[in-house]
Amino acid sequence: xxxxxxxxxxxxxxxxxxxxxxxxxxxxxxxxxxxxxxxxxxxxxxxxxxxxxxxxxxxxxxxxxxxxxxxxxxxxxxxxxxxxxxxxxxxxxxxxxxxxxxxxxxxxxxxxxxxxxxxxxxxxxxxxxxxxxxxxxxxxxxxxxxxxxxxxxxxxxxxxxxxxxxx
Numbered sequence: 001x002x003x004x005x006x007x008x009x010x011x012x013x014x015x016x017x018x019x020x021x022x023x024x025x026x027x028x029x030x031x032x033x034x035x036x037x038x039x040x041x042x043x044x045x046x047x048x049x050x051x052x053x054x055x056x057x058x059x060x061x062x063x064x065x066x067x068x069x070x071x072x073x074x075x076x077x078x079x080x081x082x083x084x085x086x087x088x089x090x091x092x093x094x095x096x097x098x099x100x101x102x103x104x105x106x107x108x109x110x111x112x113x114x115x116x117x118x119x120x121x122x123x124x125x126x127x128x129x130x131x132x133x134x135x136x137x138x139x140x141x142x143x144x145x146x147x148x149x150x151x152x153x154x155x156x157x158x159x160x161x162x163x164x165x166x167x
Contacts, residue, residue: 038071040064046078052085053078060137067136080131083124090121 019027042061045054061077069077099118105111132138 040069040071040074040077044074046074049078049081050085052088053081056081056084064135064137069135073135076131076135080128080135080137083128083131087121087124087128090117090124093117094121 040061042058045057049057057077060081064077094115094117097115097117099115100112101115102110102112129138133141135141
């Protein structure tokens with residue numbers, strides 16, 4: 001089967017598509033394989049992370065055990081932690097310096113411009129949002145999984161079927 005560009009695959013429980021029994025069995029078999037990958041080890045913190053990123057690692061990795069995150073996702077989790085540490089650092093600088101800063105122009109006149117740290121903070125927040133969504137760390141990505149699995153567990157009542165079965 002060739003994977004063409006398109007939508008990202010979702011867990012079967014998170015889709016609203018009506019699958020045939022064969023498709024459902026095939027997808028469930030593939031999803032079982034997710035559990036076979038080595039889990040991410042909380043104590044296996046990458047040495048290249050800063051102290052702030054390591055702190056975020058210790059906070060988030062235990063929470064990731066509830067999601068299908070494996071050791072293969074180590075780089076993504078490390079990037080998330082690194083970007084988080086950078087976000088905190090740049091946020092502190094923006095808080096101290098302000099969003100707009102005044103510098104001296106070429107002729108000595110005051111020039112106001114957007115703080116470089118603010119622009120960096122915006123870019124970092126985009127990266128965090130992207131990685132968080134990929135890992136299931138954002139509220140909407142978790143809700144897609146939870147909402148669909150709840151719907152599957154609730155029995156659907158069909159009043160017409162009840163009338164037909166009424167003896």
